[in-house]
Amino acid sequence: MAESEKKAPALHVAGLKKTYQKKGSPVTEALKGVDLTIESGEFFALLGPNGAGKTSLIGILAGLVAKSAGTVEVNGISIDTDPDTAKSFIGLVPQEFNFSIFEKVEDIVMDQAGYYGISRAEARPVCDQLLKDLGLWEKRQAKAQSLSGGMKRRLLIARALIHKPSILLLDEPTAGVDVELRRGMWEFLQKLSGSGVTIILTTHYLEEAEQLAKRVAIITKGQIIEQGTVKELLSKLNYVTLILDTKEPVKDAALHLLEDMGVKRIDEMTLEFNLSPGQTVNDAIRRFASTGIDIMNVRNAGSRLEEIFMNVIEKHK
């Protein structure tokens, strides 16, 4: 394919800034020059602590927040020169429930289709399919106020997909959703990603980003401080924290012999230690066995991405 024919990235953000000022308060810089390129069809996760600038960034991309400086292109279309076309590519699942709870479920989805210029006849089969796929079919005639929290989240997704967007922005879509439902939502998003939709996800659940996303960016204090594929980021982690369950209570003397490995006791039959690069689990288990400690079970202390996240955020505090 010739260079000129190369498909534009789904999203290209350069030097994006956003400042807020409330009366009598100093200026707050929510975004301090963000540069980001997301290719078409990618599943991308944006991670960051509260107040990092994630929602401001999503708001600008969706047309809800006016940027202060910088450029944003959606599928090669600038949001400054042709905002309406740029918006037509995007579906937004916001963090908060922003539909009228007094309206019926299917009316919320069908009306959104109308706002995107899709006739009711054209929207009807898409709406029905989405409500079925997202487990809302039985509730289609119910008022939104009667839905559970999880159902309301799924309604936001159905509404965002009614115009078949090529880019889906999800701002913490699984916040407050139970584990079973979250897994179901993951499956749905993976299927959607498989169909070629570019997905941009902000989340607090790092396990979620690790499971779903191919590429990740970490944002804090309005700046992207780390980005790459999940594999690239994980390779930067110079240790893995493991939890070991022992067969019998561990004696202090045995633990003393393992001092150089930095082993910590969690309780009398549970130990924690960091596996360094180059060190294998086999090596470690052999050392434990040599001191008379029999290992019953080995597991990761937590999400590896979470460890990277914590390291990076700590560095930029």
Add this chain to the structure above:
Amino acid sequence: MHSPALIGYYTMVRKDVFRIFRIWTQTLLPPVITNVLYFTIFGTFIGSQLQEINGHSYMQFIVPGLVMMTIITSAYMNTVSTFYFAKFIKNIEELLVSPMPSWVIVAGFVTGGVVRSFLVGTLVILTSLFFTHIVVANVLIIFAAAFLTSFLFSLAGLVNGFFANSFDAISIIPTFVLTPLTYLGGVFYSIEALPPFFKTLSLLNPILYMVNAFRYGFLGFSDVPIDVCFYVLGGLTVLFFGITLALFIKGTGFKN
């Protein structure tokens, strides 16, 4: 095949009209009850003791003014409350993320206000038939005055909705500006009866021109020339449309 903008506009209007009918006890009924009281007290009890004005009974004189007052209030309240509520519960974002052009969104809100004020105006006219005989001098002028006034006050309500940051803020303008201006805009009297100073002062009140244009359509006379009434109405409508659109595009009051 309709254009996407037209489908978006239709969706907005359809949704608002359904809402107006769904909560008719809040949107359609109260103005009818208020006007029954006006007709009874001012028209029947007090009006029966007053002289005719230009050959029409006092009741016939005040009906167009009262209908216009209702049109103004209904148009204004529809857009200010609809927009502010959408801003408050954040479902305004459903419109803001969509590719609908700004002028279509503004037109959608304004049409809701125009439809509600026409519905309420019609109900009040029908109610007035229980109290007096209505004469019609020029239907076209009645429609033109009602349309432009409801359009103008729907725009004004929308601007109020942009700036409002509490439920109290949506009733300040109607209570402290619209009601006094309407009462002083010749609804209950002809400005010909006023001393020269107050007559001149009344000419600065834009609502005077709306009330008189509407009354001209029914009774065939006006305190001010009918062409001047329409220049004022038309000019203000164009001016407010420009202001409303500019504020909407900028996102004043609702886009960070």
